[in-house]
Amino acid sequence: MDRNRSFRDVVSAREVANRLSCSRRDFVRTAAGLTLGSALMGASPFVRAEAARRKRKVIVITFGGGARDQETFAPEGQENIPHLLQELIPQSSFFTQVTNRGILGHYVATASLATGVYETLNNFSAVPPDHPTVFEYFRKDLRRPASDAWVVAPSNGFNRIGESSYGRGMGATVVLPKRLLSVATSGTTTDYEHLLHDNYETPLYTPQLEGSEFELQQLETILQLSVDDFIKHARTLSSPDELSVYIAKRLMRLQAPSLLWITMHDIDIAHSGAYSLYIEGIRRTDRLCAELWNAAQVEPEYAGNTTLMILPDFGRDADEDSGGNGFQHHRTGDAASRTTWMMALGAGTRAGVVYDQPVQSIDIVPSLGAMLGFSPAQSQGKAIRELL
């Protein structure tokens, strides 16, 4: 918040948000040959039978830590997301205007996505959300076991995202793959420690762990993976998000959770100010999203009954906003940093449709509730009717 840096003539935030939305819509419709959604509102494609619901799997991927249009959906950015464009969007319902009106920090914003309430917790503290999470609603209302809801998250700050005080013992189990790797390889070099503990928003700070995170010894019992094999596989991967996807795929095969939430984070290397690393992060995340979707198509528990939702937790600052430093941060609260997109594909969704209607990031939980059959009573969002 710099008084002098915000001083400029600006068009209204609403105008910018609409412009971003139109740009995404025009591009997606042109490039992928999709249909405008308002013409298609009608009977729900969702099968509402309870038997079908019990088999329904939902995977949520947050495309983090936030990417801008000019590096993704704008013409100059399309080279960075070939998998989204060519493989996933043609199968998707694409929402061009998803607004985050909350605090633009990755943990608090992801917690808001998971509760359906704009949380106000300290972004850099290891504290649980103040409101019930989607995992607690899901498990409590539907009487699902602990093995049915999992979170795979990037940094230690996310270890409390699995549950609030609402449903003690009824939340998701949180896996922090970097933390696991750190414990598994304790005693190695300083550089290595730095990478594993890195939270790009505050690179030199690591909150204390506390909560129901997945423990190292559970690797063997739950993921049937020895510590040695885990480390050995990690050696073949180039980034923390690749490690997260490896763990997620292992969970899908061995635990087949019905609700799986994966938070990507490689893109947030942008905070270091190195544009090339930010672009590499986007390209990697694009590839990993497709990899997860492809994994869902071949896993027997997931094939044909899985809905995948992909959305950034928020965007990043616009080049034109003098209060920020372009792609590097998400501090200004400008329209570019608040307005993103979402795609939903797979079971129950309409393929190849673009929706311009503004939705909010807190609408995800009520939408999941409508899909899966639970009641997110304290959520402040609204179910997205185009998904129902």
Add this chain to the structure above:
Amino acid sequence: MVPRDLSAEQFAGYPPQARKLAVANLAVLQKLPLSFLPGFLHELIDYDYKFPVERAAIENELTTLNSLSPAQIDAWFGPFAALSLSPKLEQLDWINQPAEFLEQESAHLWTTGQQDAFRAAATAYGSRLRAAAPVTPIPIRRLGIAVIGRGVESYDAPLFRNLRKHGTWFTQVKSENGLELLLRGVEARALAHPLPYGHWYVDGGQLADHNQLLTCVSYSALEPVRSALLAFMQRQIQRPGMGPEELRSNLARLSPGDLGLDKTEDDVLGRFQLKLLTEGSGTQIFSTTFAQWTAREALRRAQPLTLVVRFAPRQRQRPMNELLSNGGANPELDFVGSLIDADMGAYYQWINQERLPGAEQSSFLAWFEGHNQAVAIGPTLPRGTESNSPFDLGKLLSLALS
């Protein structure tokens, strides 16, 4: 403590010139809302160590504030006064530690959903202030130069995509003695218009030979300072209970002497460099980030007439598998990644230059060092065009400035 209770004694801890200015303008400071005033004091408290342009801006702002009628004060500051702050914020020592207040105010505004309202209030205030400020013509056309891609042997992907539409893209540049020609042109400007902090040369590596009239900042020269800062940060985060806000506050409290920057003869520049490293994100680690952020801050704060930024290769970000196998090795350099960083950095340098007075007459030149590609932007150069004329860098500079 609220602004209307301010007294002259409370500025006793300010440096001499800042204190004098605060006391002389006490009456108007007392009229400003708490959501606004610490932001102004954050600038004022460093008045003694600010660049001439910044000092003039503070003086002009005070002159404008003193000229406002009560009704205008209400109109200008009503949106700030309407923001709801907590009693806890009022209890902070916002007079002597405005940076800490701003940190907590920012968190409060985000948490209470008032950030957008603050942003709108600040934007409106800035527009009014700018409209009221006297227009001081600059003596020569402003010039920015970005030299990118040092050490890259070949690169086939397109460069300068963001800048090309604003100027002419030259594809047959004669690269011989390019840096020397550019620095010679800059030297001539500095000799003709020798303003303090008016002509800058920033290098992401080691400085090339240059005229002493230039204000210089280099990543290599600050290596001992960067090491001392990283060691300080490591010690801080190992302290029990240390959180990111406290770490930031402790960094803000560092003085040049804490990191060995007091040995420089130029206290203003020493403090500028300290802030580059303590307030910039990634400036301690990546030379490309350092060069880009330095350019941004130099333009925002010192508003130089001339700014040359030469990017150098940064250390390579090593992938996880490599760190697992070979954690302690010295990092290699990432030449191509650094070129991509610098290409964006050059664009940001131009954007930041465009925010300054005289933008419509300003000139800019970006060159792929050692190669034949450059973009020149100037009032007489066509936009979005390509030229294969075989000019050297001296000629290109003349064209940009013509």
